[in-house]
Amino acid sequence: MDHPLRIGIWALVHGNRAALRDPLEPYDASWDRNRRLVLEAERLGYDCVLVAQHTMNPHRTDLGQLEAWTSSAALAAQTRRIEIIAAIKPMLYHPVVLAKMALQIEEISGGRFAINLVNAWNRKEIEDAGLVFREHDERYTYGAEWLEVVEQLMRGEEVNHDGRFFQVRNYRLEPRSATRARPRIYVGGESPPARDLVAAQADVWFINGQPLEDVKALIADVRQRPRRGEPVRFGLSTFVIARETEAEARAEYERLLALAKQDADIKAYVKANTDAAVAMRKTQAKFESVGTNGGTAGGTVGSYDQVAERIAAFHAAGIDTLLTQFQPFEAEMRRFAEHVMPRLAHLRAVPAAVPESAA
Numbered sequence: 001m002d003h004p005l006r007i008g009i010w011a012l013v014h015g016n017r018a019a020l021r022d023p024l025e026p027y028d029a030s031w032d033r034n035r036r037l038v039l040e041a042e043r044l045g046y047d048c049v050l051v052a053q054h055t056m057n058p059h060r061t062d063l064g065q066l067e068a069w070t071s072s073a074a075l076a077a078q079t080r081r082i083e084i085i086a087a088i089k090p091m092l093y094h095p096v097v098l099a100k101m102a103l104q105i106e107e108i109s110g111g112r113f114a115i116n117l118v119n120a121w122n123r124k125e126i127e128d129a130g131l132v133f134r135e136h137d138e139r140y141t142y143g144a145e146w147l148e149v150v151e152q153l154m155r156g157e158e159v160n161h162d163g164r165f166f167q168v169r170n171y172r173l174e175p176r177s178a179t180r181a182r183p184r185i186y187v188g189g190e191s192p193p194a195r196d197l198v199a200a201q202a203d204v205w206f207i208n209g210q211p212l213e214d215v216k217a218l219i220a221d222v223r224q225r226p227r228r229g230e231p232v233r234f235g236l237s238t239f240v241i242a243r244e245t246e247a248e249a250r251a252e253y254e255r256l257l258a259l260a261k262q263d264a265d266i267k268a269y270v271k272a273n274t275d276a277a278v279a280m281r282k283t284q285a286k287f288e289s290v291g292t293n294g295g296t297a298g299g300t301v302g303s304y305d306q307v308a309e310r311i312a313a314f315h316a317a318g319i320d321t322l323l324t325q326f327q328p329f330e331a332e333m334r335r336f337a338e339h340v341m342p343r344l345a346h347l348r349a350v351p352a353a354v355p356e357s358a359a
């Protein structure tokens, strides 16, 4: 594996990841909670934070929802080391506006900013705003053209683009990144058009949590799709339950599973609003799990040793960014940092540069 293992967290933009009615984790998606969470994650050694984008809370419209881009700018100002990845649904922002916002946060963060392009599943969120929710593959056609414009603008190039969806003339943004060519581009999505988009235009692909063999097949599939430039890199979302013993971890899994069943009303609401064509939903339906975006389906439930071994196996398969979910989040994030991170230290160390005289 060429790249050291990086470990990140999901910000709690819509509260708990596994079950909304948990006495150990009261609902809280506030800015103040997320600010404290990310500052602590940075202190504990986590490498990145994904701030997902939802305008309306996707679970219940009366619940709080953190706004991704304004929060990412504020996080950029308050942190020093952690990479901040803000999700973006292209139909919500014109590419010129979004590229400008990305470059601003790149400056505020001193070169630690990234976007995660996601092509949306929540029909209600888009249509109730009076915007067009295109059908699945058409969203990818739109997203690809949108990203083409954003990518060039983030590089500081003068853009002249006369496409199907966007017409941009003589546009150039300043300042560009002071430290690199442009902010990093992640893509989250799993369908065949998502994989084409990743191969053609992304730096890193975020895969939904699922068993090791399925992840290996997905990586192989994307590696054989047309691409120019640097090889694409891979990230994986996973919900972690790690304990001293496997039995304790299983007991906690059962606790969360039982709690998640109490959210049947919320799941029915989400299902009714979800575009039936999205691959994410089919993946989630294949496996019993807790958490979102595949949850525990990747098998990160067990003793500290078992969880570390599973993560090492994913790293050996090509995953270099692991995006973790926990519940209750803060306590379990600390536990992971204390017990699992040291077991992965050999995979996380940046290889020492070879001195020129030794080359």
Ligand SMILES: Cc1cc2nc3c(=O)[nH]c(=O)nc-3n(C[C@H](O)[C@H](O)[C@H](O)COP(=O)(O)O)c2cc1C
Pocket (backbone or CB within 6 Å): 051, 052, 053, 054, 087, 088, 089, 116, 118, 119, 120, 121, 122, 188, 189, 190, 191, 192, 194, 206, 207, 208, 237, 277, 278, 279, 280, 281, 293
């Ligand atoms: C790591 C990851 C993060 C995601 N973040 C968001 C998000 O912030 N907002 C959102 O609406 N969807 C998000 N999604 C879901 C995508 O919008 C979803 O996968 C979409 O349906 C793409 O379609 P596909 O999976 O059929 O390719 C995310 C997916 C992944 C894998």
